[in-house]
Amino acid sequence: MRKLAAFLCAALVLSGCGDPSADGAGQTQEQRVKTGVVTPVTAPTIRLTGVIRARYETPQAFQVGGQIATRKVDSGQRVVKGDVLFTLDPSDLRQSLSASKAELASAQASAAVARADLERDRKLFKRDYLSRQAFDRAQLSAEQADTQEDAARARMEQAQNALEYATLRAESDGLLIEVSGEPGQVVQTGHPVARLAKAGPREVEVAFPSDVRPPASGELLLNEARIALERREVSGSVDAASRTWQARYRLADGSPAEELPDGIGLGLGLGEVVQTRFETTPAGAAMAHNAPSLYRVPVAAVDERGDGPRLWHIVDGKARAFAVTVAKIERDRALVSGSELSDGMRVIALGTHLLAPAMPVRALDAPRDDEE
The missing domain is CATH 2.40.420.20 (conserved putative lor/sdh protein from methanococcus maripaludis s2 fold)
Structure with a gap:
């Protein structure tokens, strides 16, 4: 048994001493x-609806307060600079003008009396019939009367302007996209009664989801036409109610609709809902x-x-x-x-x-x- 065990051990040792290339292939295989x-x-493409807006939309408001007497226009009406939009009841304004005119007349009379007194006192002062103190007092009274006359004249001019402000006129050519004032309504100074879209370039207003930052450019899809858009402005924060970014895009220079303020023949009327397409930045990977x-x-x-x-x-x-x-x-x-x-x-x-x-x-x- 001892000889058999020794023979088996020798066989195992010899079998482990064979060609290393046979098992060494694990290191080089x-x-x-x-x-x-x-x-x-690639940037994903997103399609959104937009609304055609005017580049400049200006609220129209009275420079004085009062009760609206007449309304001359309606929403969607085209106007030119100087057209009458609304008028106020002028009764109180006319009374104010009359009072300011009377005040001016009184101030002018007082100033005339003061100047006459000054001229008389000047002659007396030259002949030593009047003291220096009395002459100075007459001189100051004349200056005060002149100042009061100037103030009364300024108030009268303000009253005249206020009466003219009772008629609200269009400040430029354009289209009235909103008219809210009604006859009988009492309005305060600066309260908007209409909104005027000025004639000129048109823009596209688009609302983007809160997780998509409005890109710098896009396309306006209009039938078979593709009109390039360039971002002009974007809201500073997400709207709390709609959870969207509000962005304005202008038609790129040289686009077929750039010189058509009303989009005639292209369906670009104010308030029109249009389709837009943008390539957006992949979410979570902001690429500057x-x-x-x-x-x-x-x-x-x-x-x-x-x-x-x-x-x-x-x-x-x-x-x-x-x-x-x-x-x-x-x-x-x-x-x-x-x-x-x-x-x-x-x-x-x-x-x-x-x-x-x-x-x-x-x-x-x-x-x-x-x-x-």
């Missing part, structure tokens, strides 16, 4: 890896001007063992890593950017934590040399 395709992130392009890769392809995130690809049958910047992690994809990324590029998609530089690897879908 190509590793089969799964790869994934790099795809560029001149920002690097984003690419979508399998999330498991991102290797973060080193100083920063990196991807691996196969170069001449060996694994090679290159640095990337991660913009966003999705459920099964990652948005990354990097100088070596390109559309259609294949990267190692699984097991990147087991890779080492220059490790021999072969994609699972690539044939082996002995299979070719």
Whole structure:
């Protein structure tokens, strides 16, 4: 038995001392890896309804308060500069003008008396029949009377202006998009009674969802026409009620509707509901001007063992890593950017934590040399 045991041990030792190339292939054998395709992130397109607005929409209001006597216009009516829109009851304004005229007449009479007294006192003063103090008092009284006359004249002019302000006129050519004042209504100074859309350029007002920042440009879809839009302004915050961004877009220079203030033949009348199209920034990946392009890769392809995130690809049958910047992690994809990324590029998609530089690897879908 002892001889048999010794023989078996010797056999086992000799079997372990065979050709190392038979088992050493584990150190040099190509590793089969799964790869994934790099795809560029394209901006999603969103279609929204918009409303045609005038570039300038001005509230029309009286410069004086009073009761509306007449209404000369209706909503949707076209007006030219100077057309009468409303009038106020002028009774109180006329009385104010009459009172200011009477006040002016009284001030003029007082000033005439003061000037006459001053001229008489000047002659007496030259003959030493009047003291210096009395002459100075007469001089000051004349100046005071002149000042009171000037003030009364200014008040009369204000009363005249107020009577003219009782007639509200259109401040420019345009279209009345809203008329709210009614005869008998008492209005305060500055209270809007109409809204005038001035003749001139038209814009498109669009409400964007709160998670979509209004882009800088877009398109107005009008039948078969495509009119370029350029953002002019956007609200400073999301509307609390509608949870939307309000943005205004002007028609781009040279567009076919730019010089048609009423959109005749193009369906661009004020208040018209139109269709718009925009390319929006991908949610969660804000891309500023001149920002690097984003690419979508399998999330498991991102290797973060080193100083920063990196991807691996196969170069001449060996694994090679290159640095990337991660913009966003999705459920099964990652948005990354990097100088070596390109559309259609294949990267190692699984097991990147087991890779080492220059490790021999072969994609699972690539044939082996002995299979070719």
